[in-house]
Amino acid sequence: MLKIIKEHFPKVFVELLIIVVGVLIALFVNDWHAQREVNKNIHHVLTAALNEYRENSEQLKAVANYRKQQIEELYKGGRLSLSVSLKDVNLDLSNLMAIRTSLLNLFRENGWFFDDSKLMLVKIDDDRYSFKIEQSQGTLKVNGDQLELRLMSGIQLKTARLSDSSWNLADASGVLDDINYDTIEILHQIHVHQAMYLNQRQRALDVLYGQQGAIIPIIEDLSNLEKDLMQQYQQAITKLETQRSNL
Numbered sequence: 001m002l003k004i005i006k007e008h009f010p011k012v013f014v015e016l017l018i019i020v021v022g023v024l025i026a027l028f029v030n031d032w033h034a035q036r037e038v039n040k041n042i043h044h045v046l047t048a049a050l051n052e053y054r055e056n057s058e059q060l061k062a063v064a065n066y067r068k069q070q071i072e073e074l075y076k077g078g079r080l081s082l083s084v085s086l087k088d089v090n091l092d093l094s095n096l097m098a099i100r101t102s103l104l105n106l107f108r109e110n111g112w113f114f115d116d117s118k119l120m121l122v123k124i125d126d127d128r129y130s131f132k133i134e135q136s137q138g139t140l141k142v143n144g145d146q147l148e149l150r151l152m153s154g155i156q157l158k159t160a161r162l163s164d165s166s167w168n169l170a171d172a173s174g175v176l177d178d179i180n181y182d183t184i185e186i187l188h189q190i191h192v193h194q195a196m197y198l199n200q201r202q203r204a205l206d207v208l209y210g211q212q213g214a215i216i217p218i219i220e221d222l223s224n225l226e227k228d229l230m231q232q233y234q235q236a237i238t239k240l241e242t243q244r245s246n247l
Helices: 002-076 096-109 166-173 181-208 215-245
Strands: 079-085 119-125 128-133 136-143 146-152
Touching (some): 002 166, 002 181, 002 215, 096 119, 119 215, 128 215
Antiparallel strands (some): 119 128, 128 136
C-alpha cells in the first residue's frame, strides 16, 4: 500500500497542483474582469461629472459679469423718487417696525396709497433697507441728512441653467459603493449646492412675480452661491481628473 502511494503521489500531487492553480487563475481572472467593469463604470460617472461641471462652470461665468452689474445697479437703488430731510421724519433706524411705520406715512403724505399688510421691509446694512409693496421694489437709504426713497423697475433675472444629473447617475449605477469617500463627498457637496442655487433662483422668481419678499438680499445670496459653485467646480475638476487618470 505504501509502495503504491509512493508511486502515485507525484502524479496526484501534480494534478492537484494544476487544479489549485487553475482555480486561482480563474478567480484572479474573474476578479480582474469584475474590477475592470467597476473601473469602467467609475470612469463613466467621473467623465459625466467632469463634463457637467465644466458646462455648468461656463454657464456661471457667462452670468458673472451680468450679476455684478445688476448688483451695482441695485445698490444704486434705481431712480430717486423721494428725498426728505431727516429732521422732518421721526425715524428710528434701530427699530424695523418704526421704519415700516415711517415708510407707510411717507407714502400716504405723498399720495401713494398701498395695502399696508403687503409691505415687506428687509435690512441690507446699517443705513439701507430694501422694500417691496405690491408690485413695487425699492430701497430706503440715509444719505447724509436726507432720507432717500428709490424705486426700481425692469428688474430681470438672468441665471445659469445648471445640469444636475451626475449625482443621480452615480447613485443609480451603484458606483457609490465602489468609489472612495473623497469622491462621494465631492459629488454630494456639489449636488447639494446646485440644489440650493436652483431653490434660490425659484425664490427670486417668486419675488419678481408677485410673491412676498425683497429682491436685493435674494439676488445677493444668488450671487454668493454662484461664486461658491464656480470655486467648487474648479476644485472638483482638478481632483476628479486625477482620480480618473489613476483608474
